[in-house]
Amino acid sequence: xxxxxxxxxxxxxxxxxxxxxxxxxxxxxxxxxxxxxxxxxxxxxxxxxxxxxxxxxxxxxxxxxxxxxxxxxxxxxxxxxxxxxxxxxxxxxxxxxxxxxxxxxxxxxxxxxxxxxxxxxxxxxxxxxxxxxxxxxxxxxxxxxxxxxxxxxxxxxxxxxxxxxxxxxxxxxxxxxxxxxxxxxxxxxxxxxxxxxxxxxxxxxxxxxxxxxxxxxxxxxxxxxxxxxxxxxxxxxxxxxxxxxxxxxxxxxxxxxxxxxxxxxxxxxxxxxxxxxxxxxxxxxxxxxxxxxxxxxxxxxxxxxxxxxxxxxxxxxxxxxxxxxxxxxxxxxxxxxxxxxxxxxxxxxxxxxxxxxxxxxxxxx
Amino acid sequence: xxxxxxxxxxxxxxxxxxxxxxxxxxxxxxxxxxxxxxxxxxxxxxxxxxxxxxxxxxxxxxxxxxxxxxxxxxxxxxxxxxxxxxxxxxxxxxxxxxxxxxxxxxxxxxxxxxxxxxxxxxxxxxxxxxxxxxxxxxxxxxxxxxxxxxxxxxxxxxxxxxxxxxxxxxxxxxxxxxxxxxxxxxxxxxxxxxxxxxxxxxxxxxxxxxxxxxxxxxxxxxxxxxxxxxxxxxxxxxxxxxxxxxxxxxxxxxxxxxxxxxxxxxxxxxxxxxxxxxxxxxxxxxxxxxxxxxxxxxxxxxxxxxxxxxxxxxxxxxxxxxxxxxxxxxxxxxxxxxxxxxxxxxxxxxxxxxxxxxxxxxxxx
Ligand SMILES: CC(C)[C@H](C(=O)O)[C@@H](O)C(=O)O
Ligand SMILES: CC(C)[C@H](C(=O)O)[C@@H](O)C(=O)O
Numbered sequence: 001x002x003x004x005x006x007x008x009x010x011x012x013x014x015x016x017x018x019x020x021x022x023x024x025x026x027x028x029x030x031x032x033x034x035x036x037x038x039x040x041x042x043x044x045x046x047x048x049x050x051x052x053x054x055x056x057x058x059x060x061x062x063x064x065x066x067x068x069x070x071x072x073x074x075x076x077x078x079x080x081x082x083x084x085x086x087x088x089x090x091x092x093x094x095x096x097x098x099x100x101x102x103x104x105x106x107x108x109x110x111x112x113x114x115x116x117x118x119x120x121x122x123x124x125x126x127x128x129x130x131x132x133x134x135x136x137x138x139x140x141x142x143x144x145x146x147x148x149x150x151x152x153x154x155x156x157x158x159x160x161x162x163x164x165x166x167x168x169x170x171x172x173x174x175x176x177x178x179x180x181x182x183x184x185x186x187x188x189x190x191x192x193x194x195x196x197x198x199x200x201x202x203x204x205x206x207x208x209x210x211x212x213x214x215x216x217x218x219x220x221x222x223x224x225x226x227x228x229x230x231x232x233x234x235x236x237x238x239x240x241x242x243x244x245x246x247x248x249x250x251x252x253x254x255x256x257x258x259x260x261x262x263x264x265x266x267x268x269x270x271x272x273x274x275x276x277x278x279x280x281x282x283x284x285x286x287x288x289x290x291x292x293x294x295x296x297x298x299x300x301x302x303x304x305x306x307x308x309x310x311x312x313x314x315x316x317x318x319x320x321x322x323x324x325x326x327x328x329x330x331x332x333x334x335x336x337x338x339x340x341x342x343x344x345x346x347x348x349x350x351x352x353x354x355x356x357x358x359x360x361x362x363x364x365x
Numbered sequence: 366x367x368x369x370x371x372x373x374x375x376x377x378x379x380x381x382x383x384x385x386x387x388x389x390x391x392x393x394x395x396x397x398x399x400x401x402x403x404x405x406x407x408x409x410x411x412x413x414x415x416x417x418x419x420x421x422x423x424x425x426x427x428x429x430x431x432x433x434x435x436x437x438x439x440x441x442x443x444x445x446x447x448x449x450x451x452x453x454x455x456x457x458x459x460x461x462x463x464x465x466x467x468x469x470x471x472x473x474x475x476x477x478x479x480x481x482x483x484x485x486x487x488x489x490x491x492x493x494x495x496x497x498x499x500x501x502x503x504x505x506x507x508x509x510x511x512x513x514x515x516x517x518x519x520x521x522x523x524x525x526x527x528x529x530x531x532x533x534x535x536x537x538x539x540x541x542x543x544x545x546x547x548x549x550x551x552x553x554x555x556x557x558x559x560x561x562x563x564x565x566x567x568x569x570x571x572x573x574x575x576x577x578x579x580x581x582x583x584x585x586x587x588x589x590x591x592x593x594x595x596x597x598x599x600x601x602x603x604x605x606x607x608x609x610x611x612x613x614x615x616x617x618x619x620x621x622x623x624x625x626x627x628x629x630x631x632x633x634x635x636x637x638x639x640x641x642x643x644x645x646x647x648x649x650x651x652x653x654x655x656x657x658x659x660x661x662x663x664x665x666x667x668x669x670x671x672x673x674x675x676x677x678x679x680x681x682x683x684x685x686x687x688x689x690x691x692x693x694x695x696x697x698x699x700x701x702x703x704x705x706x707x708x709x710x711x712x713x714x715x716x717x718x719x720x721x722x723x724x725x726x727x728x729x730x
Contacts (some may be wrong), residue, residue, distance in 0.1 A: 075559075089559045119597050120484050140505075140527060141560050148562050155531045158566035162505060162525040165516070192610070194440075194454045195506050197513050201523035224613045228621040231596060232484050245557070248589045249614060256593040 006066035012289025013299035014072025020301035020356030044074025044088035054091035071284040076291035101268035108254035113333035118259030134247025169205035176241035184238035262300035265307035328362035371431035377654025378664035379437025385666035385721030409439025409453035419456035436649035441656035466633035473619035478698040483624030499612025534570035541606035549603035627665035630672035665704040693727035
């Protein structure tokens with residue numbers, strides 16, 4: 001039975017890296033490993049240029065109908081001055097919200113072949129494997145009021161609102177605990193309960209959920225301390241669950257530690273449909289649209305390809321194929337192939353297409 | 366003319382490290398270098414144990430009357446279950462708010478003698494000297510509503526509110542630009558203007574203030590990217606100005622990078638009084654109360670002593686004495702003296718009192 005993928009390459013290097021995934025899918029389709037039907041849309045600045053909006057209702061509808069969405073990256077200086085509601089990021093935020101993909105999984109793994117490119121000492125990051133589970137559809141990103149008001153005399157007041165309800169914390173905590181069971185069985189929950197009421201509720205609900213997982217060890221950590229500890233001794237962490245805003249920052253720190261930033265994928269998942277069991281899903285690299293290198297053919301396609309591997313795993317239960325794609329990535333790295341972002345010293349540097357082709361070649365082998 | 370210092374050692378190691386500062390002050394007073402009148406109060410868990418509140422109104426009044434407040438650290442597991450409004454941190458938040466010390470200066474410097482104790486590679490942190498300027502009396506720490514509401518069925522809703530008005534951003538930006546002029550003349554302003562309205566206003570006001578400082582280079586950076594860049598290439602930064610919550614996290618990351626966490630002081634300053642020109646001021650180490658090592662005599666007093674040096678500099682304009690204290694600290698480190706937290710390999714480890722005495726001996730020399 002065929003399955004539908006909706007591709008939103010977005011801006012900057014998005015198109016280039018998505019092209020490599022498309023080649024890979026073309027091959028898995030040809031060989032009968034998969035039967036994906038592909039559709040494509042516009043998101044971010046390119047959508048604004050074409051239609052005057054960050055994403056059209058039509059493309060949102062297609063994303064809602066697809067079995068999984070693959071997303072590249074959005075944004076760039078070209079759109080710095082577009083109206084706030086149509087800025088490139090608005091596409092991402094709208095998709096997250098409408099797809100209700102509340103569970104953002106951000107693995108921070110250090111590829112052994114790249115341990116030296118971390119800014120941290122090798123022994124601190126070698127073998128690093130952290131999974132950040134970030135709440136993605138609540139908190140200060142979406143809470144109302146969210147306004148700027150004129151107060152007269154040139155003064156303004158800006159308000160953002162951090163809101164969490166118990167059920168939102170409960171469901172993301174369960175995702176974290178479930179995933180911890182498939183890994184090291186340890187969860188750190190990060191909040192600022194010492195200054196935020198949402199942190200107090202966060203901690204209370206997470207501790208309640210933990211009772212259903214007596215086999216998983218839960219530790220509370222303040223978000224500021226979590227950021228420090230990630231830098232100090234990152235390997236102390238297994239799974240870290242946190243809210244939307246802290247997750248944004250902590251997952252970026254974790255990603256940067258690995259020395260593999262251009263390599264890291266993410267998955268954003270909704271709740272399973274009560275009837276079909278299917279969950280909406282959205283896959284994107286952790287890195288951004290890198291407008292400075294767009295069109296040069298030098299972007300690293302690995303994070304995008306690894307995001308596709310996550311789709312195989314989480315949306316299509318094709319665990320073996322997901323493993324094969326991930327192993328192909330590890331193999332080309334072991335072979336010493338490097339795009340510019342991960343090259344060191346006198347590594348031979350290859351471009352986006354060569355890297356995509358090398359991974360595909362490993363897959364075929 | 367004598368000047369008043371109000372000491373709030375707080376909990377945990379606070380008492381031990383404050384004792385070393387007191388010895389130092391006793392000597393500067395004796396020699397006539399200073400003429401400080403010292404008073405002492407209780408803050409945090411110790412105040413709760415004595416009076417049932419995180420800090421008494423009487424001690425807040427004394428803090429308001431003093432020329433400068435020296436604060437140790439608050440908190441510990443002993444007070445995990447006290448009522449929210451009286452938790453140890455409430456003392457700190459109340460003092461910041463009532464003193465209106467909106468400008469929190471957090472230098473992150475890497476002492477050359479300690480560059481190897483950073484988790485980052487030596488060459489990335491050697492010579493590091495970043496100043497984080499954190500807004501301290503606004504934002505999500507203090508915005509209303511800040512509530513937890515029962516919704517029935519065991520569900521609750523928690524709300525925190527991030528509020529900034531133009532004048533709050535304007536004044537902290539000016540502090541950052543003024544300080545940048547005394548250093549590298551570069552300011553990074555960090556916010557999440559791509560998702561937060563307070564970020565939009567933040568950026569707008571900071572860019573407006575920048576017009577008054579044509580000699581200072583301003584760069585905008587998203588807070589998540591700032592966290593990453595701090596880990597990747599920290600030496601790219603000179604001064605970084607940001608809001609209360611981002612400042613909490615980013616300053617902790619910056620502090621941890623230096624390998625000198627137990628060594629870093631901070632100053633929190635109010636606006637100059639229109640008549641006297643005096644500004645309320647509050648000095649505290651960046652590190653916490655470390656309840657696990659309290660009473661063992663092994664805590665590192667350097668951050669507390671360096672906080673006193675900041676008081677000499679910013680509250681009393683005793684620049685030469687401030688330099689002398691800071692040089693004394695650098696000297697004992699060059700001599701290889703280490704408390705446990707900064708010891709490596711076969712360093713000889715000394716205790717809190719020995720470290721305090723060694724610094725005082727250098728001062729006398
Ligand atoms: C682009 C931006 C809106 C987004 C976020 O803040 O969530 C990004 O930083 C991320 O982490 O996916
Ligand atoms: C103790 C806590 C309330 C405080 C804060 O969050 O501001 C601390 O982390 C700090 O950075 O001074």
